Amino acid sequence: KQEVTQIPAALSVPEGENLVLNCSFTDSAIYNLQWFRQDPGKGLTSLLLIQSSQREQTSGRLNASLDKSSGRSTLYIAASQPGDSATYLCAVGTDNTGKLIFGQGTTLQVKP
Amino acid sequence: GAVVSQHPSRVICKSGTSVKIECRSLDFQATTMFWYRQFPKKSLMLMATSNEGSKATYEQGVEKDKFLINHASLTLSTLTVTSAHPEDSSFYICSTRKGYNEQFFGPGTRLTVL
Numbered sequence: 421k422q423e424v425t426q427i428p429a430a431l432s433v434p435e436g437e438n439l440v441l442n443c444s445f446t447d448s449a450i451y452n453l454q455w456f457r458q459d460p461g462k463g464l465t466s467l468l469l470i471q472s473s474q475r476e477q478t479s480g481r482l483n484a485s486l487d488k489s490s491g492r493s494t495l496y497i498a499a500s501q502p503g504d505s506a507t508y509l510c511a512v513g514t515d516n517t518g519k520l521i522f523g524q525g526t527t528l529q530v531k532p
Numbered sequence: 533g534a535v536v537s538q539h540p541s542r543v544i545c546k547s548g549t550s551v552k553i554e555c556r557s558l559d560f561q562a563t564t565m566f567w568y569r570q571f572p573k574k575s576l577m578l579m580a581t582s583n584e585g586s587k588a589t590y591e592q593g594v595e596k597d598k599f600l601i602n603h604a605s606l607t608l609s610t611l612t613v614t615s616a617h618p619e620d621s622s623f624y625i626c627s628t629r630k631g632y633n634e635q636f637f638g639p640g641t642r643l644t645v646l
Binding site for chain 1: 623637
């Protein structure tokens with residue numbers, strides 16, 4: 421059974437820092453992996469999608485990497501801003517049915 | 533991306549009543565939609581896969597008679613929580629996907645059962 425873990429559960433950094441959020445999964449046979457952002461009381465915003473054949477994806481200040489063999493993905497946020505404060509969730513797609521298995525999320529606070 | 537809406541955004545009801553939540557795909561036709569549930573400070577748990585024109589596929593442990601799903605058109609799926617109880621209080625979120633890849637989520641519905 422696939423399990424997804426995100427560490428740390430919470431993170432607080434000063435504005436301007438580069439930071440890395442971690443996501444690990446127990447079964448390396450994944451279909452894809454998606455990173456989301458969730459603001460309090462809101463839905464999820466898709467940040468990056470990495471197909472199983474890809475190693476990384478980039479969008480603006482965000483870079484996500486995927487290492488299937490070690491069961492890990494990282495989300496790198498460059499030059500963090502207070503507006504980046506939110507909960508970041510990673511989700512693993514195990515097949516093409518679209519089902520996603522989510523991690524518990526990392527709540528990020530970027531202090532001005 | 534894709535635009536997904538949910539209605540209502542927030543609902544409070546009395547125990548024993550039924551509540552219907554709508555999920556709409558606004559800019560493309562979605563043959564498949566997904567319904568998730570999120571408890572406070574917890575992650576999302578997939579409840580069921582909604583298939584247009586056919587029965588929904590429920591995840592293990594989810595009561596299909598409790599959580600009725602209807603996907604009558606390519607742009608609308610509904611989740612009805614029947615005979616709601618306080619333990620059904622939660623944040624319900626739907627999603628759609630384009631092709632076999634990226635998923636897009638609605639803004640969620642906060643259900644509070646008194």
